[in-house]
Amino acid sequence: xxxxxxxxxxxxxxxxxxxxxxxxxxxxxxxxxxxxxxxxxxxxxxxxxxxxxxxxxxxxxxxxxxxxxxxxxxxxxxxxxxxxxxxxxxxxxxxxxxxxxxxxxxxxxxxxxxxxxxxxxxxxxxxxxxxxxxxxxxxxxxxxxxxxxxxxxxxxxxxxxxxxxxxxxxxxxxxxxxxxxxxxxxxxxxxxxxxxxxxxxxxxxxxxxxxxxxxxxxxxxxxxxxxxxxxxxxxxxxxxxxxxxxxxxxxxxxxxxxxxxxxxxxxxxxxxxxxxxxxxxxxxxxxxxxxxxxxxxxxxxxxxxxxxxxxxxxxxxxxxxxxxxxxxxxxxxxxxxxxxxxxxxxxxxxxxxxxxxxxxxxxxxxxxxxxxxxxxxxxxxxxxxxxxxxxxxxxxxxxxxxxxxxxxxxxxxxxxxxxxxxxxxxxxxxxxxxxxxxxxxxxxxxxxxxxxxxxxxxxxxxxxxxxxxxxxxxxxxxxxxxxxxxxxxxxxxxxxxxxxxxxxxxxxxxxxxxxxxxxxxxxxxxxxxxxxxxxxxxxxxxxxxxxxxxxxxxxxxxxxxxxxxxxxxxxxxxxxxxxxxxxxxxxxxxxxxxxxxxxxxxxxxxxxxxxxxxxxxxxxxxxxxxxxxxxxxxxxxxxxxxxxxxxxxxxxxxxxxxxxxxxxxxxxxxxxxxxxxxxxxxxxxxxxxxxxxxxxxxxxx
Numbered sequence: 001x002x003x004x005x006x007x008x009x010x011x012x013x014x015x016x017x018x019x020x021x022x023x024x025x026x027x028x029x030x031x032x033x034x035x036x037x038x039x040x041x042x043x044x045x046x047x048x049x050x051x052x053x054x055x056x057x058x059x060x061x062x063x064x065x066x067x068x069x070x071x072x073x074x075x076x077x078x079x080x081x082x083x084x085x086x087x088x089x090x091x092x093x094x095x096x097x098x099x100x101x102x103x104x105x106x107x108x109x110x111x112x113x114x115x116x117x118x119x120x121x122x123x124x125x126x127x128x129x130x131x132x133x134x135x136x137x138x139x140x141x142x143x144x145x146x147x148x149x150x151x152x153x154x155x156x157x158x159x160x161x162x163x164x165x166x167x168x169x170x171x172x173x174x175x176x177x178x179x180x181x182x183x184x185x186x187x188x189x190x191x192x193x194x195x196x197x198x199x200x201x202x203x204x205x206x207x208x209x210x211x212x213x214x215x216x217x218x219x220x221x222x223x224x225x226x227x228x229x230x231x232x233x234x235x236x237x238x239x240x241x242x243x244x245x246x247x248x249x250x251x252x253x254x255x256x257x258x259x260x261x262x263x264x265x266x267x268x269x270x271x272x273x274x275x276x277x278x279x280x281x282x283x284x285x286x287x288x289x290x291x292x293x294x295x296x297x298x299x300x301x302x303x304x305x306x307x308x309x310x311x312x313x314x315x316x317x318x319x320x321x322x323x324x325x326x327x328x329x330x331x332x333x334x335x336x337x338x339x340x341x342x343x344x345x346x347x348x349x350x351x352x353x354x355x356x357x358x359x360x361x362x363x364x365x366x367x368x369x370x371x372x373x374x375x376x377x378x379x380x381x382x383x384x385x386x387x388x389x390x391x392x393x394x395x396x397x398x399x400x401x402x403x404x405x406x407x408x409x410x411x412x413x414x415x416x417x418x419x420x421x422x423x424x425x426x427x428x429x430x431x432x433x434x435x436x437x438x439x440x441x442x443x444x445x446x447x448x449x450x451x452x453x454x455x456x457x458x459x460x461x462x463x464x465x466x467x468x469x470x471x472x473x474x475x476x477x478x479x480x481x482x483x484x485x486x487x488x489x490x491x492x493x494x495x496x497x498x499x500x501x502x503x504x505x506x507x508x509x510x511x512x513x514x515x516x517x518x519x520x521x522x523x524x525x526x527x528x529x530x531x532x533x534x535x536x537x538x539x540x541x542x543x544x545x546x547x548x549x550x551x552x553x554x555x556x557x558x559x560x561x562x563x564x565x566x567x568x569x570x571x572x573x574x575x576x577x578x579x580x581x582x583x584x585x586x587x588x589x590x591x592x593x594x595x596x597x598x599x600x601x602x603x604x605x606x607x608x609x610x611x612x613x614x615x616x617x618x619x620x621x622x623x624x625x626x627x628x629x630x631x632x633x634x635x636x637x638x639x640x641x642x643x644x645x646x647x648x649x650x651x652x653x654x655x656x657x658x659x660x661x662x663x664x665x666x667x668x669x670x671x672x673x674x675x676x677x678x679x680x681x682x683x684x685x686x687x688x689x690x691x692x693x694x695x696x697x698x699x700x701x
Contacts, residue, residue, distance in 0.1 A: 036299040043289055044181050047261035050144045050287045054261070055113040056299060063647070064117060066627045068107050071125070071135055071651050073623035074604040075099065076470040078653040079527070080669065082520040084128045088670045090590070091228040095670075097127035115140060119260065122358065126225030129233070131355035131436075131562050131596040134225065136336055136650040139307040141358040142259045144287040148266060149174035149185050150200055151239035151256035152213075153687065154584055156680035162587060164205040164213040166270070167239050169687060171198040172367045173250055181286055188284050199272055202683070206278065207269035214586070220254050226357060228670065229592035231585045232559035238584065240558050241366050241687055242434035243399030245340045245381040248366035250687070251434055259358040261287045290360075292335055306648070313648050314625040315608025317615075318489045333603045333650045335360050338436025338562070339400040340382065350406055351496075351534065353443075353563040353601050355436040356652040370688050372397070376423075378416035383409065385416040386693075387423055393697040394425030397689065398446075401564040402438025407539055409438075410445045414540075417449060417547050427552040427701045429693050437563025440600060441535035445542070447571050450553060452546025456575040459502050460533035462567055463658030463668060465599035469515035469526040472611070472621040479614035481510040490610050491602070491655070500530040530659070550576030554700050556692065558584050559591055559675075563601060566594035567658065570668060573676075574661040581696055582675040584686075593675040597668045599656035607653070676700075 035052035039045045075081050087095035102124040111117040118140050125135045151167045167173070174197070175182055186195045193199070208216045221233035239253040267282045294305035312331040334341045338355040365371075376385040382399040396416065403409045420428070428450070444461040451457050467473065476492045479485075485493050492512075494505035505511055515526035555561075555569050559582045572578040573593065580593035604623065611622045626647045660668040677700050685691035 034298050036302040037297060040297050040302070041295060044184070045144070045287050047144075047146050047264050047285050047287045050146075050261035051115070053299070053302065054115040054140055057114040057303075059111050059114055059117050063627065064111075065107070066624060067121070067647070067649065068103055070604060070623045070626050070649075071121070072100070072103050073472075073621065074607060074651045074653060075133075076472055076621070077468055077602070077607050077655060078133055079466070079468045079599075079657040080128070080130060080133065080654050080667075082523045082525050083667065083670065084130065085521040085523070087228065088666070090672050091129075091670050094230050095129045095228050097124070097129075099125060099128060102127075115260075119262075123223050123225075126223055129225055129228045130654065131226040131338070131357065132353075132598050132601040132652050132654040134336075134356045134358065134650075134652050136333075136356065136358050136652075138332060138335070138648040138650075139303070140260060141336075142290050142360055143293050143306060144261055144289055145359070145362075146258040146261045146263065146285050146287045147178065147252070148256050148283055148285050149178060149182065149197065150268070150283060151250075151252045152205065152237065154217075154235075154238050154586070154681065155683055155686060157682070160587075160680075162680075164208075164217075165683075166200050166203045166205060166268075167687065168202040168683060169250075169367045169370060170201045172201075172369070173252075173364065176367070177250075177364045178288075181288070184286065185283065190281060193279070193281060200270065200281070202273040203270040205268055205270055209267050210269075216255070217586075224254055226355065227560070227562065227592070227595035229559060229590070229595050229673075231582070231589040231591040232595055234586060234589065235558050235584055236560065239687060240433055240560070240584075241370070241689060243382055243384050243397045243431070244361070244363070245400070245403060246363060248371045248689075249362065249399075250364045250366045252362070252364060257359065257362070258285070261285075292360075309626065309648050312605050315605050315610070315612050317612040318487075318609060319613055331603070331605055332648055333605065333652065336650060337361075338434075339402045339438045340404070342402050342406070342439070343404045351440050351600055352402065353437045353440050353567065353598055354402065355562040355596055355601070356603075356650070357436075361436075366687070372690050376416065376419055378412060378419045380408075380412045380416075383412045383416060385420055386690075387420065387425060388690075388694060388697055390697060391424055392426050393429060393693070393701065394420030394423075394427070395429045395431065395693050396420075397431040398435060398565075399433075400435055400438045401440075401442045401446075401568070406439045406442060409442055410538070410540065413442070413446055414449055414542070418543075421547055425548075427554075427697070428548045429554050429556055429696055429701070431556045431689060431693065432561045432565050432569065433557045433689075434560045435557065435562070435565035436560075437565050437601070440564050440567065441538070443564040443568040443571075444533075444535040445538060446568055447576075448536075448538075449542050450546065450548050450572070451550045451576050453542075453544065456571070459536050462533065462535065462571060463599060463661070464500055464664070465531045465656040465658050466516070467512075467528045467531070467656050469512045469528050470621075472616065472619065474512045474515070475616055475619065475621070476610050476614050477512040478510055479616065481508050484614045490613055491606065492610055496534065498532040498534060500532045502532045502536075531656070550578050552701060553578040554581055554696050555579070555593065556581045556583065556696055557593065558582060559593065559595070561594040562596035563598055566597040566673075567599075569594045570597065570661060570673065573673075579677065579700055580673075580675045581677045581679055581700055583679040583692055584681045585678055591675045591678045592673045594673050597658055598654040599658035600654075602653050602655035604651040604653070 296302040582591035
């Protein structure tokens with residue numbers, strides 16, 4: 001069975017299997033013997049019932065070995081694997097995962113069912129604390145999302161005392177997002193609290209399952225992954241907000257929303273607002289079917305409809321047919337990217353640096369009372385512009401560095417900032433809360449148009465980078481240099497890259513032929529030569545002057561600024577002197593203003609395309625296709641196609657690492673990014689963007 005401690009949210013819960021349901025008298029009900037049939041075609045179910053389905057599949061040794069081999073060999077392209085064995089300071093205490101050793105352990109270990117195997121594998125990779133490098137299995141991860149209607153916040157009072165609270169807006173969020181399930185939670189409350197879910201909003205939380213709430217926060221931080229900084233992983237436990245392509249989103253936080261159905265209920269000891277009484281309440285979690293799940297009727301159709309590969313699960317030989325099939329919209333990783341999926345992903349200036357997470361982006365709405373009103377003309381999708389009532393502070397709320405197209409986002413950013421300046425803005429707040437990255441060249445563009453033309457922005461407004469130069473990567477580049485990619489479809493093609501002096505690689509340059517050898521944490525490793533800018537000249541002309549004085553720019557977030565967001569924030573802070581502000585967080589814990597820097601993200605499917613398109617799939621170094629043995633329906637004819645299908649999994653990697661600003665000889669990934677200001681969240685500003693911006697304008701700028 002699944003371990004009794006659900007470290008996803010640090011909650012202690014005994015997870016017991018649910019047996020077959022009692023069949024009606026004289027009625028043969030397939031749901032009584034098939035736990036996946038029991039939850040078929042239902043929107044909301046108990047987590048234990050989802051678990052019963054997930055744990056009904058035993059581990060097939062062939063599948064297990066195949067998955068581990070794919071992950072292992074994909075990590076040969078991951079630039080950070082040896083650094084993450086023991087990260088440099090200040091992250092040594094947080095990042096010390098020997099993932100290769102854990103994969104060897106998992107290979108030898110026995111598991112009662114597939115879910116147990118998946119949880120161990122997923123958490124082992126998550127301990128890298130790298131939002132680019134995660135393992136996701138769509139049979140399990142977020143097929144159902146598991147919720148509790150009481151998202152939490154971490155508040156500081158007038159005396160500086162900090163405590164956990166149920167979010168003041170919790171009931172408003174729950175009634176808007178969970179209209180069809182709120183009554184279940186109302187009825188589940190005990191005694192006089194029955195039907196009084198609204199009264200829990202704002203309550204102080206004194207204990208979670210009988211322990212100090214911060215115990216649960218810290219347990220979640222141990223396995224939540226995504227960011228090197230402890231403070232950022234702690235903050236992910238709590239609710240927050242983000243500017244999405246469709247509007248303002250409410251982020252539920254890891255306590256209130258989980259990607260796996262591992263917790264059945266939580267017991268909170270609370271003190272409600274304006275009440276001296278200490279009360280204990282147990283609230284059930286409920287699992288809601290994901291929007292991308294395909295309907296099923298039984299265990300067999302559950303597997304066939306939701307666990308079998310789609311286009312892009314494995315890579316393709318782009319020269320095997322006349323149709324170019326390597327396009328981002330086909331990649332199953334899209335569901336888990338923490339940024340909108342662009343319409344095209346051409347190489348060169350459209351390269352991406354995006355965080356992955358086992359919980360997809362959701363469209364839970366920020367309540368109307370907290371949503372900023374009247375965005376300025378030029379606002380579009382993830383980029384929203386506002387002028388504060390001091391008439392001198394402009395705000396760019398940037399939820400992502402990607403949208404439908406790179407050029408349209410670049411144009412929106414320029415127009416919006418020019419509009420702010422024309423209205424009299426002399427200082428700028430850039431809110432990047434929960435910004436998961438996006439186009440690398442949008443990060444370069446935003447830096448350049450804010451700071452103007454200078455040595456730090458021309459000819460490059462970003463970081464030099466390097467790739468890993470393992471034996472298979474060297475073979476790919478060798479093949480391409482010999483003519484294997486005439487149409488420049490592939491990432492490794494030298495036509496995509498430049499030397500550190502920003503002169504282009506020659507078309508036939510075998511740029512991994514002479515790798516830079518390094519020893520990292522006692523392991524021999526190899527990397528490419530230093531790679532320069534791929535973004536400039538931009539497709540459109542930037543302004544000839546700075547739009548704002550960078551020293552009058554404040555970059556604001558809850559620390560969850562990653563990938564291309566990190567590339568922007570770091571260069572603005574370290575090269576231009578912009579201020580960085582992280583709101584929320586525990587006293588005494590250093591708050592990092594960004595994390596998961598990387599330089600470019602990728603995944604197994606993309607690397608597999610590089611391998612297949614250069615005809616190296618049969619090389620012993622190449623990862624195999626992901627496979628799973630799918631049982632046929634009773635009475636069906638066993639065919640090769642039905643018996644040997646493909647599993648719908650994702651393995652992310654960091655394809656390129658950026659070199660540091662303060663120490664340009666080492667990756668920026670593990671250099672320090674302490675926020676200049678840690679802004680305490682109080683009850684009157686929590687999850688209220690306008691109120692937070694006003695406080696920043698008043699106290700920071």
